[in-house]
Amino acid sequence: MGTTVFERQRPPASVVEHSLAQSVHSVFWRDDLPRTLMPDRPALVGTHRADLVIVGGGYTGLWTALLASERHPGAKIAVIEAQRVGWAASGRNGGFCEASLTHGHENGMARWPDDMPLLERLGMANLDAIQASEAQYGMDFQFERTGQLAPAVEPHEVDWLKEWAAEGAEGVRYLDQAEAQASVHSPTYLAAVWEKDACGIVHPARMAAELARVCEERGVEIFERSHVTGLDTSGPGVAVATGDGRVIASHAVLATNVFPSLLKRNRLMTVPVYDYVLMTEPLTAEQLASIGWQDRQGIGDLANQFHYYRLSRDNRILFGGYDAIYHYGRRVDPAYEHRPETWQKLASHFFTTFPQLHGVRFTHRWAGAIDTSTQFTAFFGTAREGRVAYAAGFTGLGVGSTRFAGEVMLDLLDGVSNERTELEMVRRRPLPFPPEPAAAIGINATRWSLDRADHNRGKRNLLLKTLDALGLGFDS
Numbered sequence: 001m002g003t004t005v006f007e008r009q010r011p012p013a014s015v016v017e018h019s020l021a022q023s024v025h026s027v028f029w030r031d032d033l034p035r036t037l038m039p040d041r042p043a044l045v046g047t048h049r050a051d052l053v054i055v056g057g058g059y060t061g062l063w064t065a066l067l068a069s070e071r072h073p074g075a076k077i078a079v080i081e082a083q084r085v086g087w088a089a090s091g092r093n094g095g096f097c098e099a100s101l102t103h104g105h106e107n108g109m110a111r112w113p114d115d116m117p118l119l120e121r122l123g124m125a126n127l128d129a130i131q132a133s134e135a136q137y138g139m140d141f142q143f144e145r146t147g148q149l150a151p152a153v154e155p156h157e158v159d160w161l162k163e164w165a166a167e168g169a170e171g172v173r174y175l176d177q178a179e180a181q182a183s184v185h186s187p188t189y190l191a192a193v194w195e196k197d198a199c200g201i202v203h204p205a206r207m208a209a210e211l212a213r214v215c216e217e218r219g220v221e222i223f224e225r226s227h228v229t230g231l232d233t234s235g236p237g238v239a240v241a242t243g244d245g246r247v248i249a250s251h252a253v254l255a256t257n258v259f260p261s262l263l264k265r266n267r268l269m270t271v272p273v274y275d276y277v278l279m280t281e282p283l284t285a286e287q288l289a290s291i292g293w294q295d296r297q298g299i300g301d302l303a304n305q306f307h308y309y310r311l312s313r314d315n316r317i318l319f320g321g322y323d324a325i326y327h328y329g330r331r332v333d334p335a336y337e338h339r340p341e342t343w344q345k346l347a348s349h350f351f352t353t354f355p356q357l358h359g360v361r362f363t364h365r366w367a368g369a370i371d372t373s374t375q376f377t378a379f380f381g382t383a384r385e386g387r388v389a390y391a392a393g394f395t396g397l398g399v400g401s402t403r404f405a406g407e408v409m410l411d412l413l414d415g416v417s418n419e420r421t422e423l424e425m426v427r428r429r430p431l432p433f434p435p436e437p438a439a440a441i442g443i444n445a446t447r448w449s450l451d452r453a454d455h456n457r458g459k460r461n462l463l464l465k466t467l468d469a470l471g472l473g474f475d476s
C-alpha cells in the first residue's frame with residue numbers, strides 16, 4: 001500500500017505532544033458562549049397544551065419552531081430538550097454552513113439526478129435565508145460567506161478537481177498549485193477548487209443559542225433537561241411525555257436526529273459515527289501571515305477520510321475529521337468522545353498541513369456523533385395519520401440543511417403540496433442500516449476500504465464499488 005502525505009511528512013513527535021499538552025476536553029464553541037445566551041430554562045412539569053410540540057432543541061427543532069411561529073402567528077409552540085439547547089451536534093460542529101441539501105453535488109446526482117437543478121436552487125435559497133436571518137431577527141452567529149476551498153493533497157485528487165471545475169458550475173474556480181498555495185500557504189496543496197458562493201462559516205453554538213433566544217422572544221416555550229420518553233396518539237392529538245410532565249398538542253415534530261427515535265420505524269435509519277475536533281489558541285498576526293488564508297474560506301480536503309478546517313472570529317483554527325469511528329451497538333455514549341489516539345493523529349496532520357505553525361498549542365479537543373444515514377443526507381416523513389413529522393440523518397452536513405428540513409416538516413404537517421414536498425428526496429425513505437452484528441461488520445469493512453483507497457491513489461475496491469452501485473455506503 002502507498003502512503004499519504006500525512007505519513008510521508010510527519011512532524012516531530014515532540015511538536016504534537018507539546019501542542020496537546022495543555023488542551024482541555026471541552027467544546028470551544030460552548031465555552032465561548034456568553035452567559036446571557038445560556039439562560040437556565042425550566043424543565044417540563046405538569047400538563048401543558050400547545051398547537052405544535054417539538055422534541056429536540058438543536059438546529060432542526062429550533063428552526064422548525066421559528067419558522068412555525070412565522071407561518072402560524074399566535075400558535076402555541078413548545079420545544080422539549082433532553083439536556084440543554086444546542087449541547088449536541090448543533091453546538092459542537094465545524095460550522096461549515098453549506099448550500100448543498102444532498103451532501104454534495106455528486107451524491108445528489110447519483111440519487112436524484114432529475115431533481116438536482118431544483119435541489120441546488122432550493123439549497124442556495126436556504127443558505128441565503130440563513131445569511132439574511134442575522135439581520136432579519138437581530139441574531140449574531142458570526143456568519144461569514146467565505147465559500148469553501150477544496151485542496152488536493154495527493155496527485156490523483158488533482159484529476160478529480162479538474163473534472164469538478166470542468167463541469168463549469170457558477171462560482172467554482174480552479175486554482176493550480178501556485179495559486180492554491182498563494183491562497184493558503186500549505187506545502188501539501190497540489191491544486192484546489194474554490195467554491196465561492198455555496199458555503200459560509202458560522203459560530204455553531206451561537207447559532208443554536210441565538211435561534212433559541214429569538215424563538216422565546218416570539219413566544220415559543222422551551223423546556224430543558226426534559227427527556228421525552230413517550231409519544232401517544234391514541235387521543236385526538238399527540239401527547240409527548242417526560243417523567244414529570246407532558247405536552248398535548250395538535251401536531252408534533254421529532255427533531256432528535258442521531259438519538260434513538262421515538263418512532264420504532266426510524267430506529268435503524270441512522271447510526272452515530274464519532275468525529276473528532278481540535279481548536280488552536282488564537283494565532284498571532286505573524287502566525288496568521290505565515291499561512292495566508294486572507295479569504296478565510298472553510299477548507300475540506302478531498303480524501304475519503306478528509307480533514308475540515310476553518311478560522312474562528314478570533315483567528316483560532318478548528319481542525320477536525322479524518323477518523324470516523326463507529327462503535328458496535330449504535331449507541332450515543334459520552335465515553336466514545338474520548339479518543340487520544342485520534343486527537344494525536346489530527347494534531348500531527350495539522351502540522352503536516354501547516355509546518356510553519358510548529359509551537360502552536362491546541363486549547364480545546366472534543367468529539368461528537370455524526371448523524372449518518374444510508375443516503376448521506378436527511379430523510380423526512382410523517383407518522384400517526386400525519387400528526388407527527390420527522391427529519392433526521394444529516395450525515396455531518398446539517399448546519400444549513402436543518403433549516404430546510406424545518407420548512408419541509410411544516411409543509412408536511414400543513415398538508416401542502418409544493419416543490420419541496422414533491423422532491424423524491426422528501427417522498428422516499430432510504431434503506432435502513434441492518435441490525436447488529438451486520439451493521440458493525442459492514443460499516444467497519446467500508447471504513448477499512450475507504451482508508452485503503454486513500455492509500456492507493458483513490459482506487460475503490462470491490463466492496464466500495466458494490467456499495468456505490470447499490471447507492472449505499474458510509475460517510476461522515
Ligand SMILES: Cc1cc2nc3c(=O)[nH]c(=O)nc-3n(C[C@H](O)[C@H](O)[C@H](O)COP(=O)(O)OP(=O)(O)OC[C@H]3O[C@@H](n4cnc5c(N)ncnc54)[C@H](O)[C@@H]3O)c2cc1C
Nearest residue numbers: 056058059060082090093094095096228257368397398399
Ligand atoms: C463534530 C461534528 C462536526 C460537524 N461539522 C459540521 C459542519 O461543519 N457542517 C455541517 O453542516 N454539519 C456538521 N455537523 C453535523 C451537524 O452538526 C448536524 O447535522 C446538526 O447539528 C443536526 O442538528 P439537529 O438539531 O438535527 O440535531 P442535534 O443538534 O443533535 O439536536 C438533537 C437534539 O434532540 C435532543 N433529543 C434527542 N432525543 C430526545 C428526547 N427523547 N427528548 C428530548 N430531547 C431529545 C438532543 O438532546 C439534542 O439536543 C457536524 C457534526 C459533528 C458531531
